[in-house]
Amino acid sequence: MAYRRLLLPLTGTASGEAALQTALMVARIWHSHVHCMHVRVDARDVAPLAGEGLSGAMIEEMMAATERESGDRASRVRELFDRFVDGKDVVIATTAESANKADAATLSFESVAGREEDLVAQQSRLYDLAVVPHTEAGEDVSSSDALHAILFDSGRPVLIAPQQPPQTIGTRVCCAWNGTAESAAAIAASLPWLHHAEAVQLLHSTAYHRRGPNVQGMLSYLRWHGIKAETREFQPISKDVGAGLLAAATDFDADLLCMGAYSHSRLRQLILGGVTRHVLEHAAIPVLMCR
Structure with a gap:
């Protein structure tokens, strides 16, 4: 079992480039394929504004401006992708046959128009893993439509890349x-x-545990898979479970954290805070999440 096919919703930001580097690291480990998909805003989404009292000419101008801005952004993302692959030991592949023949990390790029949260959630169902950029500095984690769409609607795991590319993973x-x-x-x-x-x-932590098997049960599960693991009980830091979790991962010198997302409702965590929100905002290592 391995991750053969990765989806990366690509943006033209610094976090997007860090996610691209993280995805390539993963692909080199598993000899897998990374499909970079940039979702452009569909100018037709402006059309419903006709019901807001705007004239046809105004709507047409807004659609044209949206199309220009979306096209410019798509060009910048494509340029970022081309600069990234230039001079690197990677293969551009557009089919499973060409990727399998390469026996190495392969990449592809696609720009499509539509609603990002709908397209990435739907397309992620055809991939083993989605790699999502970290939110930009100062941005609220709730603004990451791609991340939450994949978590809640794809049925696939998500790897959240850190803001700075990791040395190992x-x-x-x-x-x-x-x-x-x-x-x-x-x-x-x-x-x-x-x-x-x-x-x-x-x-594991008493403050973190919900109804379900204890850590010894999971330890036994891993033994059945031939995986040796140790356990550590961590403590919240200033009553913050997420901070305690990340501190324990740092103490272990971890370069990957795997965890469930939003055991409480997403709305509750976005408003009141929670372990998932804290990790999404503060993790400096790649985090694999499932919902």
Whole structure:
């Protein structure tokens, strides 16, 4: 079992470039393919404004301006992709046959028009893993439509890339366990990484646990898969479970954290805060999440 096909919703930001580098690192480990998809705004989405009292001429001008801006942004993203692959030991592949023949990391690029949250969620269902850029500095995590669309609507795991490309990924892996279906799904999705890793640690805490099997049950599950792991009980920092979780991962020198997302409702965590929100905002290493 391996991650053969990765989807990267690509943006023209610094975080987007870091995600591209992270995705390529993953692809080189698994000899997999990264499909970079940039979603342009569809100018036809402006048409419903006709019901807002705008004239036909005004709407046409808005559609034309949207089309120009969207095209310019798509060109910048394509230029970023071309600069990134220039001089690197990667193969551009557009079919499964050409990618399989390469026996190496392969990349492709596509620019499509539509609603980003709809397209990335739907297309992610055809991939083993989606790699999503970290939110930009100062941005609210709730603004990442692609991330939440994949988490809630794709049925696939998401790898959130850090703002700075990591030096390594998947050599020392921490798994957050709290007994929930979400954390179980994350660990199941991370099994290839756990087999690949040099060291694995299960992080658990009384303050983090929900109704479900305890950490010894998950430890036994991993043994059935031939994976040796150690356990560590972490403590919240200033009553913040997410901060305690990230501190424990740092103590382990982890270069990958696997965890379930939004055991509580997304709305509750976005308004009041929560473990998922804290990790999404503050993690400096790649984080694999499942919902």
